Amino acid sequence: MTVVAGGAAAARPQLIRAINEQVLLEHIRRSGPVSRTELATLTGLSKPTVSAALATIERGGLVHASGQRTGVPGPAARLYDVRPEAGFVLGLDVGREFLRGAIADLRGTVRCRLSVRTKAVREMARVQELADLAATLLDEAGITASQLTQTVIGSPGVYDPKRDTLTLTGRLSGWDSPAVLPALRERFGPTLMIENDVDAAALAERVHGHGRDVDSFAFVSVGTGIGMGLVLDGKLRHGFHGVAGEISYLPFTEGSGSDARDARKRGSFDASASAAAVVRAARRAGVRGATSAAKVFAAAARGDVIAAAVVTEEALLVAKAVCSVIAVVDPELIVLGGGIGQAPGFLDAVVEQLRLLSPVMPEVKMSVLAADTVVAGCVAAGLDRAWQHLLGRIAQPATA
Known part of the structure; x- marks a missing residue:
């Protein structure tokens, strides 16, 4: 003793x-x-x-x-x-069409950023493209991989620890393969951290956007895919199974044909309200030139009555999803993001519907962050993890 x-x-x-x-x-x-x-x-x-x-x-x-x-x-x-050079953080966003990345120093100053269109068809080619993008960023920043304190990849999907793989990866074909995570770890080493892309966008909103001054908000992204990042009491919430915010699986009417197939793969709400669903609805309604959701919204803005009806129905669907979130967690703020969520006039259309549905009305705002939102969130998450590492390193001599 x-x-x-x-x-x-x-x-x-x-x-x-x-x-x-x-x-x-x-x-x-x-x-x-x-x-x-x-x-x-x-x-x-x-x-x-x-x-x-x-x-x-x-x-x-x-x-x-x-x-x-x-x-x-x-x-x-x-x-x-x-001292900014005491550490560096690499943030990467893996999407179906684009790969984006940035390197920031320990002060959070972005040293370089880059966006490239992906040519990959299969998952291993996409992994290699991420590694190539990282190498280009390191070269532009004038640092080596050994100087990285943390690497964070924003990716669709949820980590399944039992299988050590990503699940619910949406339209990123093959990204749920068991070979993906080992390949990423091999290329990026022990500093690698995977964050859900919409959760990363919510972190960016918390640091740089409308979420800076509130303790609870939901970032709802509607575009090519649908998802939500939920911040409560100032902290990002993932849920017990990691699926908090996977609102693409809210049980909306799934229709038939391709709608039903999408619902089985990516969730009923995704099948009903994603960009692809808007295009399908517009074509069924007879909107000419409905090759993308952006063109449907543009037609509605020009006065096309049929396109406007499609947009109104989309706003109703999103308002129903937001109302579900309000009824369960009652956030102070809702932030709409994504290609559809940030489309001109869409915020007002959603608010109009929400006033008829919701028991209370939180503030609803459109995100002012641009295409690099996920990367910004990855950098923010990486800086937090890097600082935890550095603070822990200080404590090591005392606990040795």
Whole structure:
């Protein structure tokens, strides 16, 4: 017992130092550049304690002196900030038509970004295209793969830990193959993390969009596919099985023929309200030139009565789905995204229908984020994970 107590007593100062360093680093991350005096005020630590902890994390290469604050009474104060080059994050978005990516430093500054049209037909070719895109981004950023602290791929689907594979991957043919994840890990190494693409978009909305000032919101994406990212109490919620937000499986009428086949593969709501469903509905109704959902919406905007009726029906379907979300989780805000969700006039049409259906009316806004939304969310998720890693690294000497 004496040995254990002595060991605990010896470890306690190390643990306290590590905690102080973690606290300081987190404050510098969120508030920097800051001075020693400001850090002492923010943390409640003494100035000598702050100086000692700063010296340690500065030697570790995580922070650096970034300048001096002048123009205030007293001597100029040295300012400390995160050293951006202490780590890098790679975010990738894998879609059916495009692959997008970006690299950001530890401060969150994007060093380079790129979007390429995919030529892959099979899943292994798509994996290789992702690896090639990553290599191009690394070259443009002027860094090596070893400098990446975290890699995050935004992908349709849900991770199944029992089978170690992705499921519910929608229109990304073959992406649920058991060979995909091992191939991605082989190319991207131990820093790889997979995030559902719509969940990643919700994270981007939380960091950069309408979700910045609210604690609970639902990001509803309607376009080529349909999905939702749900943020409650400031945290992204995945659910017990990881399917929270898979609203494409809401049990809407699935129709017949190709509608029914789509419903079996990708969910009833997807079969009823995705871009492909809008095109099918427009063709059945007799809308000329209905080769894409964008053209159907454009025809409605020009005054085509039949196309307008198709758009109104689409708005009703989306309003029903949103009403279901409101009735279950009652979020403060609904954000519409995706090609259809961000189509001109669609927000107003959904709100009009929602007022007739919903027991309460949260704010409903259209996302102002562009095509790189998923990449931005992947970078945000990667930065959070990178910081967890760095903070844990500080604590390791104390727990060794």
